[in-house]
Amino acid sequence: MTLCFATNNQHKLAEVRLLLPKEISLVSLKDLGCNEELPEEQNTISGNSFQKAAYVFENYKVSCFADDSGLEVDALGGMPGVDSAHYAGPQRSFDDNMNLLLANLKGARKRSAQFKTVITLITRTNRAQFEGILRGEIINEKLGGSGFGYDPIFLPVGHSLTIAQMTMAQKNTISHRAIAVRKLVEFLTNNLTAESGK
Ligand code: ITT
DSSP, X not given: OEXXXXXOOHHHHHHHHHHSOTTSEEEXXXXXXXXXXXXXXXXXXXXXXXXXXXXXXXXXXXXXXXXXXEEEEGGGTTOBGGGGGGTTOTXXXXXXXXXXXXXXXXXXXXXXXXXXXXXXXXXXXXXXXXXXXXXXXXXXXXXXXXXXXXXXXXXXXXXXXXXXXXOHHHHHHHOHHHHHHHHHHHHHXXXXXHHTTX
């Protein structure tokens, strides 16, 4: 089946491409001729995930899925959470966001956090959400040059490398996004016959 991944984030697109079986052919927003920003006006990650998928389904009439993700820091009551992309301001700078988070956690001993992804799938016959969570902690400095967003300051539980020190393939064995994508793939595999040709 053909599915559009409703994202303007090229890092997410690259990660997810590696996780999908060949039976699912992925179409990007660019392939659809969609160059606009997707609406994200809700105050929850799952709400924004649904809003992005619904926008593409309604305006482009294609089966699609969207990913909304965020970093939830326990000592900050779950912040930046749904505001992760623009935590330090509308410039949406990964570096500014990490600097602000490190400043807000300065001296904090409790540094536990989690990445959360909610994927929303919308087709003519199905609407479903899939969640993935990765627990870890925020370290005091930025380490590593791969990945994106908050990856350089996030040390997953049970690992000695930040996500930005891992290859994309390594990130895909543990990440919040990969967990949600695997649930999506399992759902699609179980429903593939019903969905094919739509
Ligand atoms: P789309 O809405 O077009 O998919 P986006 O970059 O705006 O792209 P989100 O709203 O889901 O996507 O992202 C929120 C922010 O959370 C993102 O800008 C990063 O700073 C952070 N983030 C999301 N996934 C991440 C990951 O796997 N690793 C590190 N940071 C991540």
